[in-house]
């Protein structure tokens with residue numbers, strides 16, 4: 001174990017970067033060379049993480065289907081070491097990724113919606129290697145058979161890869177209103193009359209079905225109907241028993257199953273519909289990791305779902321989608337009842353004025369952060385990449401903003417579900433997130449102190465107060481001395497708490513629960529690793545160190561912060577929490 005003197009000298013050698021990586025690059029002739037294609041000079045990385053590291057990297061190209069030619073980002077997963085009980089992915093970087101990074105591992109996680117462009121074995125593997133951390137199944141599309149195939153493929157990937165892990169998120173359709181299926185897109189022209197009917201199966205030049213029987217009752221003459229969050233819009237001119245007659249305001253191509261929102265109104269449907277309950281049962285049967293619950297109006301529905309899950313002994317976490325005026329009104333209670341939230345900007349920006357969306361995004365992220373819940377920013381992040389191989393600069397800024405605001409994860413929807421360039425989209429997301437994170441030195445990442453930590457002083461200390469305090473201090477200490485954190489967890493609780501405090505280096509979360517490894521894939525900065533725990537603490541620690549050394553995540557002589565804590569005590573007899581700084585021995 002490192003002595004106090006050793007730790008002191010460690011801190012002195014590792015000042016956090018202050019000027020930012022770009023400032024360093026820009027002031028250097030290396031920028032010239034980078035722009036003109038000359039090779040980068042090799043530079044010795046500092047002995048311990050925390051300072052700037054110029055990585056010299058190899059070009060990695062993989063063969064891609066169709067139009068998409070992205071390189072791998074998480075790198076190939078190394079085969080299991082003969083003498084090691086775990087294996088980890090190596091970080092291989094493509095030429096385009098050559099840049100100054102202070103930490104080569106991305107902390108912000110990437111959620112990919114799986115659809116027709118990506119539902120094959122080959123594409124799921126490639127998405128995983130390109131940086132996908134969570135696979136999202138949107139139950140608004142496809143059937144149980146097609147979703148089952150995707151779940152089986154992700155599980156097969158997880159079983160094979162060992163070093164990498166993909167969590168599965170089932171997104172409920174919810175009480176959303178959609179137009180029906182159309183054999184081919186219907187062209188809507190500004191000024192023309194167009195009708196929505198509650199009769200099923202209608203699709204003509206002038207009329208399409210709506211999947212919601214009360215649609216005619218809910219809308220009024222003068223209401224604005226938004227298609228696909230405003231890509232097209234219509235004004236209601238009159239109604240009959242079955243039909244809403246409109247005039248097209250902004251035209252476009254109406255495809256199958258498009259979102260319909262009435263500006264300023266929520267549908268009067270229950271948050272969890274009959275179809276949702278069937279899909280939820282399907283999720284229980286398949287042991288998915290997360291539900292993303294659409295159109296949550298209040299905390300009651302979250303409690304109802306959680307009670308149901310408890311009754312079937314299902315350990316599935318509930319992410320609430322914040323996408324309606326009602327969910328904003330009840331934001332605090334909804335998030336507090338949940339296990340995390342998604343800023344579902346598509347419907348949010350249709351129900352509420354679009355200029356509110358960025359402000360609400362920040363508010364939702366801050367609410368989640370203050371309640372120690374993970375938060376996902378979703379929708380349109382790289383929308384132009386559905387059809388184009390490169391993003392708009394505004395989209396790049398959008399990713400940067402979500403990362404700077406502290407989101408745990410950022411999400412791709414159509415980009416990976418039905419886009420032409422799914423792998424390139426993941427690659428862009430990865431690169432932009434990584435670059436943004438590289439500018440976030442410890443000095444500008446302020447952990448949000450939770451009420452538990454803030455109120456702990458002077459109050460009676462509960463176990464959860466103690467854990468929150470402990471995580472906060474551990475993260476601060478690891479930042480100060482510039483060490484990675486190794487945590488041993490059965491319930492995931494201490495890994496999540498540490499993630500909440502956003503330490504500057506990776507949190508290696510060792511768990512003996514396969515399920516926990518999958519769940520932790522969503523959390524900011526956490527690299528989950530499954531490993532059998534021994535009854536002997538020392539034996540387990542050295543297995544973990546060996547595993548990280550084999551995976552080249554640690555080097556001999558480096559220091560690590562090693563944490564034992566959490567709800568269920570492992571190995572500890574007298575202390576409730578335990579942190580040590582250790583030197584990695586070869």
Ligand SMILES: Nc1ncnc2c1ncn2[C@@H]1O[C@H](COP(=O)(O)OP(=O)(O)O)[C@@H](O)[C@H]1O
Nearest residue numbers: 113114115116138140141142413414415417418
């Ligand atoms: N499982 C699926 N099967 C078929 N198409 C899908 C599937 N998942 C997503 N898509 C397609 O990708 C698009 C974007 O995905 P997403 O944002 O999740 O859906 P939406 O915008 O319709 O809510 C969908 O509109 C749909 O065209």
Ligand SMILES: C=C(OP(=O)(O)O)C(=O)O
Nearest residue numbers: 323344345346347378379
């Ligand atoms: C993510 C969203 O929901 P969905 O894609 O399920 O409609 C959204 O509305 O932004």
